[in-house]
Amino acid sequence: MPALSHTARLAGFAGLLLPFFAHAELVRDSQLDATLRNFYLHRDYRQEGAEQSRTGSWAQALYLRFRSGFTEGDLGFGVDATSFHALKLDGGSGTSRDGSLPYDHDSLDPADQFGRGGATLKMRHAKSLLRIGLLEPQLPVAFQDDVRVLPQTFEGVLLESNDIDRLKLTAGQLWNMSTRASSNRDKLYLEGDSEAQGSDEMNFFGADYQWTERLKTSYWFSNLKDIYDQHYLSLEHRLPLADDTLLSTTLRYYQHDESGEALSGSIDNHSYGLKVSLQRSVHTFSASYQRMLGADAHPLLGGYTPQLTLVNWVTNGGFVNAGERSWQLRYDYSFAGFGLPGLAFMTRYTSGSDIVRGASSHESEYERDTDLKYTVQSGRLRDLSVQLRNSTVRTSFAKDYDELRLITSYTFRF
CATH class of the missing domain: 2.40.160.10 (Porin)
Structure with a gap:
């Protein structure tokens, strides 16, 4: 399924949601989180003839996560928005390639800053939740990498249902991913x-x-x-x-x-x-x-x-x-x-x-x-x-x- 068709579907679905944004519950139950993460890594290579003696960097990140509530009714609608941004505090071409910051493959200079973001449209019915757009899954089949300055993200659709007592059902489709040291969707x-x-x-x-x-x-x-x-x-x-x-x-x-x-x-x-x-x-x-x-x-x-x-x-x-x-x-x-x-x-x-x-x-x-x-x-x-x-x-x-x-x-x- 081409990436363009996914974008078009999200845009169309967002248009359908607009009339519901006036509902009070959508705003009353919303939440905005701003997370500051400071991340330092130093790796010292110990084998003889190492290509690099060491790698590492120091960076500051800001995560913004907005979570809306849901509209009234048996079928509730909402929207989430997420933004990640990282700023390099220290690190150069001699210590790049540590998996934290993207870098130029010719000069090896790490990026001074990078980031990404996206929206997630969601629908809730009873104990089932459908999400479409940016996802941060922690599933046996796709587990988000969150061990560097910015976390990995995916785009797709995810349905989780707890309507049956003691049974949780999950289904979905992923379309692309943004790795931890990239702003791209691959x-x-x-x-x-x-x-x-x-x-x-x-x-x-x-x-x-x-x-x-x-x-x-x-x-x-x-x-x-x-x-x-x-x-x-x-x-x-x-x-x-x-x-x-x-x-x-x-x-x-x-x-x-x-x-x-x-x-x-x-x-x-x-x-x-x-x-x-x-x-x-x-x-x-x-x-x-x-x-x-x-x-x-x-x-x-x-x-x-x-x-x-x-x-x-x-x-x-x-x-x-x-x-x-x-x-x-x-x-x-x-x-x-x-x-x-x-x-x-x-x-x-x-x-x-x-x-x-x-x-x-x-x-x-x-x-x-x-x-x-x-x-x-x-x-x-x-x-x-x-x-x-x-x-x-x-x-x-x-x-x-x-x-x-x-x-x-x-x-x-x-």
Whole structure:
């Protein structure tokens, strides 16, 4: 479906909404949020003969999100508007290509500023909500990348329904995406490919069923036209062991095969992951195992789009190489136990082995991550958050580096 036809449809639908904008509920229930995000990243490459000794940048972003209410009646209409803008505070050609700021591919100079925005038209009936336009999905089939100064966005249509008790149904179609370091709207293509191999249509359907308070299962299917078919299954179980102790178990499975014209070639991948977490008071201990099967890696959307439903997805990747076996140990602590609510600590170690690359089937990698985050709990600066993240990445086949991120965020609500 050409991009022009999508724009025309949105414009026509907006015209239909205009008569409803006089309704009081549309204005009375509206909300405007302005979020300031300050993002600093420094990456120090550690291997011999590195193309760059380091990359990184410092930038300030402003997110504006307007959310209207709905018109009266069984069928309610509304409109949302979103604008993102980032300003470079520091960074040059010698440290560009850090995934935060767009850059000139000839001079390597990062952009001084960039941004994007869009509108989302919405309709509500009972417990169903239809949205058309700019989307920020966090779904098993398309998960927004929000780990740099600006978040990734998509355009499409999304329908979510909770009309059936304990069953949530989701369906939709995505047309394009804007990656985290871009103002452009690109086709949907796979990481490692180019937009020339992209598709302008991803159709998906999902069903999440809450059997009991403790047990939930999910099935999702997506078709990235002429690239792949994807199936996703998950099971989540929560078992209270005592008043302050909870055992959580998560099992997830993906299957991918090429589809239609196979613009990205043959795709043969399926994977499973198991995660077990034990939460006791302010402590949480987790262990997970993930296995990639088939001849290919787990396919990911371009622009470093994450797949956070994978149990071993971490700061800088998901341990998704062909044949890879990976395991993770993680510990989380809430300083509320010391009388410091809002302060949280996390550390994890993830290791992957048996990676198949060319003639070798013995490549390996590991990553260590440590987070310290504080969110103000009360007063005029309530919800101000400061996060410090340190990562160490080592592989037998790619770049080795140490990384530091400092992220400050505050939202004004009007």
